[in-house]
Amino acid sequence: xxxxxxxxxxxxxxxxxxxxxxxxxxxxxxxxxxxxxxxxxxxxxxxxxxxxxxxxxxxxxxxxxxxxxxxxxxxxxxxxxxxxxxxxxxxxxxxxxxxxxxxxx
Numbered sequence: 367x368x369x370x371x372x373x374x375x376x377x378x379x380x381x382x383x384x385x386x387x388x389x390x391x392x393x394x395x396x397x398x399x400x401x402x403x404x405x406x407x408x409x410x411x412x413x414x415x416x417x418x419x420x421x422x423x424x425x426x427x428x429x430x431x432x433x434x435x436x437x438x439x440x441x442x443x444x445x446x447x448x449x450x451x452x453x454x455x456x457x458x459x460x461x462x463x464x465x466x467x468x469x470x471x
Contacts, residue, residue, distance in 0.1 A: 379411035386444070389428075389454070401428055401454025406440040425461035428454050435462065 389401040403426075408417040419440045422433035432441045445453040 375410055375413040375415065377410045377412070377415070380417075381409045381411045383407045383409075402444045402446075403428075404442045404444050406442060407438060423461060425459060427459040427461070428456065432459075432461070 383406070385405045387403050387405070388399045389403065390397055391400050409415065410417070416436075416438040418437040419433045420437070422431055422437065422440060424435050424437070425432045426441055428443050430443070433439060434441070443454055
């Protein structure tokens with residue numbers, strides 16, 4: 367429940383949700399994992415208001431962090447520490463370019 371503007375929530379307690387996805391190449395019969403991505407969402411534990419990620423471009427990329435359009439889900443390419451530096455690179459993605467200023471409303 368979101369508080370009114372007259373009595374705003376101080377957002378002192380938080381909850382984070384992470385989902386990890388295994389990326390595979392369906393063209394290969396062995397079903398080998400070709401990359402991983404983690405999606406992170408953070409909410410106020412008291413009022414459920416989502417937090418927005420600042421400065422992440424909208425889209426999906428295997429080589430850099432991105433966010434969904436409302437900026438409430440961070441999409442983070444990840445790899446096991448033991449994997450080669452280029453693990454998961456080259457997987458197709460997409461980007462969204464906003465024009466007309468920083469205000470999305």
